[in-house]
Amino acid sequence: MRVTLLAGGTGGTKLAHGFALLDAPVELTVVANVGDDFELHGLHVSPDIDALLYTLGGLIDVERGWGIRGDTLSAHAMLERYGEPGWFTVGDADLATHVERSRRLREGHTLTDATAAMATALGIGVRILPSTDDRYRTQLDTDEGRLEFQEYFVRRHQEPEVRAIVFEGAETARPSAAVLEAIASADLIVIGPSNPFVSIGPILHVRGVRAALEASPAGRIAVSPIVAGRALKGPADRMLASLGHEPSALGVARMYAGLVGRFVLDEADASLASEVEALGMTASAMPTVMRGDGDRRALAARIVQELSAPSRDRRDR
């Protein structure tokens, strides 16, 4: 069974891990957000791809939720001595990832090829596809002016209120052939429980992705990143509010109406099911909070099961 997961940030990455842990023969492709990518110390950093590489490669620092377990900070301290900005903490092994990726890009490889080679080197069987190989950057218009994504997210601790989101490069960036193929040939397409504005939004705004999703014969399911009105991690709830949406799973469901046939709500939000269904989607309430590996695997398994459950929407296969 071919599953194509759209993911960025923590929630989507955990669900990718859940699919990777399934005993069932699932062939997983993750289409990863690259709107967070930025240049640091002259290197190309892809935070969402790194989270996938480290999680699926068993290297992630689970406590922190980013970076590599047991990593050292010698290079970071030295770069600060050289006057480099220190607000984005880069562990030493993590720096090696940025060095390796940058080397491959400078040698003319695409981000897709660089990612594939690095995933293979880390023993990862899941296919990780950058949503685009072209330059593409999420910018946030905030009450402090326009900020690069990482400036907003890390440097300013997501404190400025977001008024609008701009995808720099959206005019010219195109999805890779591999992304289009992964969407067209999937049996199941899952929109992970990631921030709809800055994790999933950037993927959907790569020109051609949304049309490919709508044209795919695959069943399409989205998982809410909002549980009981709160984002489990990050600023999705506050963004929903500041961008004029309802800060709830229902607000997210409205964003995906017309794009997916099923919407997975956390069991805590089961009462929203009828309102979600009124949007033309099948609502499924289930436990979505992924604390450990067991939760991740269970949610992935449950999503696969949903595919064969009766649906009220023709889009849902």
Add this chain to the structure above:
Amino acid sequence: MRVTLLAGGTGGTKLAHGFALLDAPVELTVVANVGDDFELHGLHVSPDIDALLYTLGGLIDVERGWGIRGDTLSAHAMLERYGEPGWFTVGDADLATHVERSRRLREGHTLTDATAAMATALGIGVRILPSTDDRYRTQLDTDEGRLEFQEYFVRRHQEPEVRAIVFEGAETARPSAAVLEAIASADLIVIGPSNPFVSIGPILHVRGVRAALEASPAGRIAVSPIVAGRALKGPADRMLASLGHEPSALGVARMYAGLVGRFVLDEADASLASEVEALGMTASAMPTVMRGDGDRRALAARIVQELSAPSRDRRDR
């Protein structure tokens, strides 16, 4: 007093440190070998400049003689996981140096400017000048074929016999204006106790350097890197033999005949003084082995003293 030191490798770096430790008001400029420079993990590595930065900045791992004291190896291990070659050990803080330099070069700065900024950041008052900002690489023709310098020196542990030395880029590389000025305006020019073939030779082969040295009104002194027929470190003694020179301080003196007015021999080689003087240079025997900071400072002080001693050669001031 303006001292301009030509240096590369361990001996020259230690002597640079000796001059930096002098109480006397010495304004030191080091013209550093860049023939060892190479590309590693897509980054520009300048081993001789790094040795100067780390030694003069008080960071060097004194035991090993290279790298940064207490450095970690997390990035190195990760780069090996990614399939990168591991024969050139790069500590994490050391990697930060390569990242920082590469960033500056890619932004369009010269190696001279990048080095100056990094030295300043490390609190180094000595001016470190790359012998050229142009691409320039020492290649060794050996009984195993042509090798890049670091391949020979580190990867092959200096085992292949060197038949010839080629300076790739010598046709086009030029010394920077700062190098020419440091030579022209010096009161004293010192050729450090560095390998004459692969540390000093590459500097002298940058087109225009030798002529600038010969035109400078400064006193010129060379210090033998060979003591009692042996290089204190590295393959200089074996290279002298394999390249048809006498493997002794006298063999080195012959290489510098006509270029310097004084030649410093180690006290162990005092018996060679008359043969050195027969080459048209004043020979000075003194302790040259630099174990600790005291030795370094003492050698630098002694060299400065020699400048005011009677000389038999008009080139010597």
